[in-house]
Amino acid sequence: MDTRDIALQQSAPVTLVPRYSAFEPMTGNGHRFLVTGDGLWLEARRPWMYLRTPLVRQRNVPMPYGVVTRELSLAFGKIPRRLVFEFFRYAAERCPDECVGWIVWNERTGDMRLERLEELSTGCSHVRYTRPTLDEGEHLVVDLHSHGRLSAFFSPDDDSDDRGEFKIAGVVGNCDKACCSTAFRLCANGLFLPLAFGAEDTKGGDDGYTSTLS
Numbered sequence: 001m002d003t004r005d006i007a008l009q010q011s012a013p014v015t016l017v018p019r020y021s022a023f024e025p026m027t028g029n030g031h032r033f034l035v036t037g038d039g040l041w042l043e044a045r046r047p048w049m050y051l052r053t054p055l056v057r058q059r060n061v062p063m064p065y066g067v068v069t070r071e072l073s074l075a076f077g078k079i080p081r082r083l084v085f086e087f088f089r090y091a092a093e094r095c096p097d098e099c100v101g102w103i104v105w106n107e108r109t110g111d112m113r114l115e116r117l118e119e120l121s122t123g124c125s126h127v128r129y130t131r132p133t134l135d136e137g138e139h140l141v142v143d144l145h146s147h148g149r150l151s152a153f154f155s156p157d158d159d160s161d162d163r164g165e166f167k168i169a170g171v172v173g174n175c176d177k178a179c180c181s182t183a184f185r186l187c188a189n190g191l192f193l194p195l196a197f198g199a200e201d202t203k204g205g206d207d208g209y210t211s212t213l214s
């Protein structure tokens, strides 16, 4: 086989899920495809995340494999809403222009912080920025941007920007109001999974929220 195919298939292998033996989740970082009794699933691991979610489901043609369940777990448990609130206050100062920020997680200490990014240009409907260099052991976990006076939603440009990465993306909108709107999703290499985030979470406080697949 062409060495390029060998490299590609090793980077994203396919695993047949056993029907009678225990399923063993992947232990290393990366992603793979699971062929199950009900279709095709995506499994991915990063230092900060483990994900198992269906891509295609079918039961018309019997497939002699086992089944798995949905799972999303974050190493840091919850996104600290104090950091989302910190970004909201920054976005309110910058309104009506858009702005960007990263929530960064340190795998050695467990600390999380908001990194403000160097902007190349910004306006009411766009922002271009330089990706920061993180310290060893630090990971981008939430990629935040604001929508100025507009509501929070993911635009076709956001979809294009978020394709091809594993991260949580968040939008903060209505930044001219006392209480902003928000939208969050897990980006999984082109798949977008909405994450719950309550409106009350932008009012500050120390608690976070539990990320859930919806």
Ligand SMILES: [Zn+2]
Binding pocket: 145, 146, 147, 153, 154, 155, 158, 171
């Ligand atoms: Zn946007």
